[in-house]
Amino acid sequence: MRSIKGLIEDLLSIPEERSTPERYRIVGRNIAILMLTTTLVPLALMTAINYYEYKAALRNEIQAPMKTLVNKAKHSFELFLAGRLSTVNFIASAYTFEELADEKNLNRIFRVLKKEFEGFVDIGLIDSKGTQISYAGPYELQGKDYADQAWFEQVRVNGVYISDVFKGYRKFPHLAIAVQHISTDGREWIVRATINTAKLDDLIASMGLDSESDAFVINRQGVFQTKSKFYGDVLDKCPVTIPTRSFEPTVIERVDPLGRDIFLGYVYFNQNDFIFAFIKHKSDVLKVWYTLRADLLIVFVIGLTVIILGVLKLTSIMMKRMKESDDRRTMALREVEHSHKLSSIGRLAAGVAHEVNNPLAVINEKAGLMQDVIQYNPDFPDRERFLNLVKAIIQSVERCRTITHRLLGFARRMDVEVQLLDVNEVLRETLGFLEKEALYRNVKLDLDLLKNLPQIKSDRGQLQQVFLNILNNAMFAIGDGGTIAISSFERDSEMIGVTIKDTGHGMSEETLKHVFEPFFTTKKSGQGTGLGLSITYGIVKRLGGDIEVQSKPGIGTFFTVYLPKQTPAQSGV
Amino acid sequence: MKEFKVLMVDDEEEFVRTLDERMQMRNVDTSVALSGEEAMKKLEEDPPDVLLVDLKMPGMDGKEVLKRAREAYPGVQVVMLTGHGSEADEAEARRLGVFEYLRKPIPIDQLMRTLKAAYKKKLEQAMVAASFAEEGDFESARDIMKQGQPKK
Numbered sequence: 001m002r003s004i005k006g007l008i009e010d011l012l013s014i015p016e017e018r019s020t021p022e023r024y025r026i027v028g029r030n031i032a033i034l035m036l037t038t039t040l041v042p043l044a045l046m047t048a049i050n051y052y053e054y055k056a057a058l059r060n061e062i063q064a065p066m067k068t069l070v071n072k073a074k075h076s077f078e079l080f081l082a083g084r085l086s087t088v089n090f091i092a093s094a095y096t097f098e099e100l101a102d103e104k105n106l107n108r109i110f111r112v113l114k115k116e117f118e119g120f121v122d123i124g125l126i127d128s129k130g131t132q133i134s135y136a137g138p139y140e141l142q143g144k145d146y147a148d149q150a151w152f153e154q155v156r157v158n159g160v161y162i163s164d165v166f167k168g169y170r171k172f173p174h175l176a177i178a179v180q181h182i183s184t185d186g187r188e189w190i191v192r193a194t195i196n197t198a199k200l201d202d203l204i205a206s207m208g209l210d211s212e213s214d215a216f217v218i219n220r221q222g223v224f225q226t227k228s229k230f231y232g233d234v235l236d237k238c239p240v241t242i243p244t245r246s247f248e249p250t251v252i253e254r255v256d257p258l259g260r261d262i263f264l265g266y267v268y269f270n271q272n273d274f275i276f277a278f279i280k281h282k283s284d285v286l287k288v289w290y291t292l293r294a295d296l297l298i299v300f301v302i303g304l305t306v307i308i309l310g311v312l313k314l315t316s317i318m319m320k321r322m323k324e325s326d327d328r329r330t331m332a333l334r335e336v337e338h339s340h341k342l343s344s345i346g347r348l349a350a351g352v353a354h355e356v357n358n359p360l361a362v363i364n365e366k367a368g369l370m371q372d373v374i375q376y377n378p379d380f381p382d383r384e385r386f387l388n389l390v391k392a393i394i395q396s397v398e399r400c401r402t403i404t405h406r407l408l409g410f411a412r413r414m415d416v417e418v419q420l421l422d423v424n425e426v427l428r429e430t431l432g433f434l435e436k437e438a439l440y441r442n443v444k445l446d447l448d449l450l451k452n453l454p455q456i457k458s459d460r461g462q463l464q465q466v467f468l469n470i471l472n473n474a475m476f477a478i479g480d481g482g483t484i485a486i487s488s489f490e491r492d493s494e495m496i497g498v499t500i501k502d503t504g505h506g507m508s509e510e511t512l513k514h515v516f517e518p519f520f521t522t523k524k525s526g527q528g529t530g531l532g533l534s535i536t537y538g539i540v541k542r543l544g545g546d547i548e549v550q551s552k553p554g555i556g557t558f559f560t561v562y563l564p565k566q567t568p569a570q571s572g573v
Numbered sequence: 574m575k576e577f578k579v580l581m582v583d584d585e586e587e588f589v590r591t592l593d594e595r596m597q598m599r600n601v602d603t604s605v606a607l608s609g610e611e612a613m614k615k616l617e618e619d620p621p622d623v624l625l626v627d628l629k630m631p632g633m634d635g636k637e638v639l640k641r642a643r644e645a646y647p648g649v650q651v652v653m654l655t656g657h658g659s660e661a662d663e664a665e666a667r668r669l670g671v672f673e674y675l676r677k678p679i680p681i682d683q684l685m686r687t688l689k690a691a692y693k694k695k696l697e698q699a700m701v702a703a704s705f706a707e708e709g710d711f712e713s714a715r716d717i718m719k720q721g722q723p724k725k
Contacts, residue, residue: 350659354656354657355656356656357656357657357676357677357678358585358588358656358677360656360677360678361585361588361656361677361678361679362585362587362588362591363678364677364678364679364680365587365588365591365592365595365678366587366591368591368595368681369591369594369595372594372595372598376598394680397678398680400678401676401678405676408659
């Protein structure tokens with residue numbers, strides 16, 4: 001029990017520690033196993049139950065009529081024998097010894113007998129010493145002595161005797177019925193008649209058996225009393241052994257000497273030593289069952305295939321979905337992490353900028369005062385030199401100021417001024433700032449703007465800054481000569497996109513990773529603050545859009561800016 | 574004769590003293606306050622034409638000074654000069670009626686231009702207000718001093 005529980009727990013657990021592809025494989029396999037078990041076990045059970053139920057039902061359906069038939073046959077045989085017996089009994093009782101001893105009389109009785117009852121072969125009178133007194137029939141048996149024969153003893157003890165079937169000198173199968181009569185004056189005589197057992201065969205034939213069935217009578221020693229269709233003629237030994245005595249009709253399953261599966265129905269006769277047997281071949285009667293079994297099997301196999309295929313397909317779909325959703329989650333996490341990083345860098349930068357501004361202002365004023373003092377005093381020694389020095393200080397302060405103000409701009413949360421605008425127009429306008437420089441530096445500006453680009457709700461000034469920052473970087477990257485290709489397109493019902501592609505020097509993967517971080521720059525010190533793209537990133541995010549960049553060193557850089565058609569109410573970095 | 578009078582309020586003494594000296598050289602009548610509280614006192618004693626005030630100060634901060642000055646001395650124009658200050662601070666200062674919002678460090682010329690503009694505005698307002706006052710419309714005169722234009 002515990003091990004099964006453990007196994008199920010094993011199957012249900014997701015191995016987090018494993019490497020990802022293996023994990024999906026294990027989870028998929030476990031789910032498949034569980035689903036297959038929960039579906040196939042009931043299916044197999046159902047099939048098995050059906051199999052056995054149907055089998056039992058069918059067997060019963062076959063056996064019940066067999067029993068009836070066996071019982072009926074037994075009754076007709078018994079009736080037949082009882083009828084002949086009582087006839088012989090009647091003759092023995094109704095006539096006196098003398099009357100029966102008279103051959104003429106006996107012949108007359110025999111004639112009536114043959115006329116009224118089929119099958120009688122002969123009839124004779126035997127006295128108590130076993131001597132045949134008189135005889136009517138086709139043979140010469142007058143005076144024959146039966147005293148030392150077994151049947152004679154039996155009839156003297158029991159009063160009646162019915163023999164097994166035998167051939168004797170009559171050369172055809174028959175049986176003998178003997179009845180002892182004791183008259184009121186104490187004389188004993190025996191009337192013995194023989195009956196042709198062809199009549200018994202007729203009885204069996206009248207049962208109307210089909211060609212594959214066999215019915216016959218045997219005695220307790222297993223000798224055929226009637227002829228069998230398959231197993232032998234009268235008086236042959238029956239190869240099929242009949243089991244224990246049963247006066248109730250019984251049906252059992254056997255394999256016959258010919259190797260065929262059979263149903264054997266049999267019953268023992270009450271009055272004498274005969275057994276009636278009825279044999280049906282299984283292959284024949286079970287045709288229906290075999291068809292049914294085949295159908296069951298087909299249904300089971302089809303069910304099995306469908307379930308297995310279904311489960312495998314379902315599992316693979318589930319695994320794919322799971323993987324996709326995991327991937328999406330990982331991506332989202334990475335994005336959140338990224339923007340979180342940028343926003344905390346932004347806050348830090350803003351804090352630093354604020355703190356730096358005050359001492360910067362002091363430097364600015366001190367240097368300014370020095371400048372003032374020198375300027376107002378024409379006799380100041382080394383006037384020009386000091387003025388230049390102070391000028392340099394003030395210029396450096398100016399540079400610092402630019403940096404801190406831009407830093408604050410990066411961190412700034414400002415209200416977005418939303419208006420309905422045409423991005424193509426904003427692009428053209430922005431490019432206007434660069435046209436002169438492009439011309440001068442022999443840079444080709446390639447515009448491919450979507451004609452019916454839908455207008456979007458966004459902030460014109462901020463968009464200009466976004467495009468300008470990217471374009472400035474592109475201009476810087478390509479140096480003199482080269483192409484900047486700008487295109488706009490509609491991504492879907494919610495977003496439009498702008499691509500800016502340059503043929504510049506491109507970026508390494510390492511650079512690409514940090515490209516949106518503040519202060520990250522590949523330009524020589526003094527040429528850039530490293531804030532342009534981080535500000536761009538912040539603005540695009542604030543406008544509810546997204547920005548992507550691809551780059552290959554030596555080939556160029558490819559920026560894609562996605563912008564929503566409707567700017568979300570409030571957002572910020 | 575100095576051109577106009579400026580009261581400078583900043584807790585950064587090195588800064589404000591130096592600036593004070595430079596303004597004097599530029600013929601501006603200046604005085605210095607190192608806190609909001611001191612500024613309020615000086616405003617009462619000797620109202621300037623323009624009030625130059627820092628935003629972040631211990632005690633009474635620049636915004637408070639601005640608010641009180643606009644309330645009590647509507648004729649005095651207020652310029653804010655700060656190293657801190659976000660967009661939100663600027664927006665609030667403008668709502669409270671600041672003449673201009675400047676960020677430190679600032680070139681002296683730009684500062685001078687702003688202060689002169691503020692002084693000019695003060696003069697204009699005073700003249701308009703005076704014309705209303707001459708006609709006896711003191712209410713409008715007061716509104717002009719406060720909001721730059723009459724209510725009606």
